[in-house]
Amino acid sequence: xxxxxxxxxxxxxxxxxxxxxxxxxxxxxxxxxxxxxxxxxxxxxxxxxxxxxxxxxxxxxxxxxxxxxxxxx
Amino acid sequence: xxxxxxxxxxxxxxxxxxxxxxxxxxxxxxxxxxxxxxxxxxxxxxxxxxxxxxxxxxxxxxxxxxxxxxxxxxxxxxxxxxxxxxxxxxxxxxxxxxxxxxxxxxxxxxxxxxxxxxxxxxxxxxxxxxxxxxxxxxxx
Numbered sequence: 001x002x003x004x005x006x007x008x009x010x011x012x013x014x015x016x017x018x019x020x021x022x023x024x025x026x027x028x029x030x031x032x033x034x035x036x037x038x039x040x041x042x043x044x045x046x047x048x049x050x051x052x053x054x055x056x057x058x059x060x061x062x063x064x065x066x067x068x069x070x071x072x073x
Numbered sequence: 074x075x076x077x078x079x080x081x082x083x084x085x086x087x088x089x090x091x092x093x094x095x096x097x098x099x100x101x102x103x104x105x106x107x108x109x110x111x112x113x114x115x116x117x118x119x120x121x122x123x124x125x126x127x128x129x130x131x132x133x134x135x136x137x138x139x140x141x142x143x144x145x146x147x148x149x150x151x152x153x154x155x156x157x158x159x160x161x162x163x164x165x166x167x168x169x170x171x172x173x174x175x176x177x178x179x180x181x182x183x184x185x186x187x188x189x190x191x192x193x194x195x196x197x198x199x200x201x202x203x204x205x206x207x208x209x210x211x212x213x
Contacts, residue, residue, distance in 0.1 A: 007168065007176040011107025039169075043183050049117020053187045065115070067180040068172070072197045073148045073165030 004031060006040070006066045025059055032057040032064070039069035108175025115179055132182050134189035141185050147177045151185075152201050160201030166192055 004015040015031060017024040036042055036055070043051045044061045051065075058064065101110075113121055120130035129144040131154070142160065144150040148167060152160035168180040184192035 005111065007111075007172055007180065009104065009171050009173075011104040011173055011176065012111055041180075041183070043187070045115060049115070049120055051115065051183050051186060053183070065179075065183075067176065067183070068168040068170045070166050070180065070184055070192060070195060071169050072195045073167045 002028070002062050002064075004028060004064050004066065006035065007068065019059055029057040029059070035066045040066040041069070042066050104173045105175070108173035108177075108179075110175070112175035112179045116182070120182075130178075130182075132185045134185050135187055136189040139189075143178050143181050143185075145174055145178065147172070147174050149199055150178070151181055151196075163199040163201045164193060164196040165199055166196035 001016050002019045004017075006013045006015070015028070017028045019025055019028075032042060042054050043065045044054055044058060045063060045065075046052050054061070054064070113124070116124060116130060120132070124130040124145075129142050132141050132143060133139070134141060140154050140156075141164070142152045142154045142158075144152070149163060149165045151164045151166070153162040153164065155161050166181065166184070167177050172180070181192075
């Protein structure tokens with residue numbers, strides 16, 4: 001199972017999907033496009049503590065993290 | 074009467090254990106606790122150890138190689154630090170919306186480690202003495 005983790009007021013919301021299931025994969029890709037379209041940044045872990053941003057959907061990613069657009073505080 | 078008391082003790086123990094279980098379950102499923110857990114999962118082992126001990130962790134900027142210290146908090150919690158670990162500048166940038174400290178800190182870590190210039194371009198600077206170490210070391 002793969003997981004898309006979306007930061008929100010509850011801590012995070014997790015969307016799990018089976019990457020072997022074409023329909024589930026398509027839903028996950030659609031969610032990716034919607035979130036990044038709203039300004040969310042997507043990132044994946046490449047090693048413990050090492051993170052890479054991704055700008056297009058990675059169907060092989062076990063975990064993709066989304067956080068909202070950054071603003072000056 | 075004595076037998077009732079003896080029978081009651083295990084029941085009270087079970088009730089106490091059940092209460093403790095509920096307390097822990099709900100305590101560890103608050104947004105704040107979930108945010109801290111997510112942050113911990115995404116930190117490097119060294120960052121995690123530092124955070125558990127000091128409630129802050131250091132990251133290295135992707136563009137300049139400068140070191141930043143991210144303190145537990147949701148605003149004005151990022152300091153640029155020198156080789157001696159002394160704060161030289163404060164940087165304030167946060168994800169939009171109402172996120173818990175763990176989430177904010179994780180977003181700040183990713184931003185600085187992957188696109189430092191963009192993060193600093195939108196950040197507001199502040200003098201590092203604005204908050205004391207005492208401020209950041211309040212318990213969770």
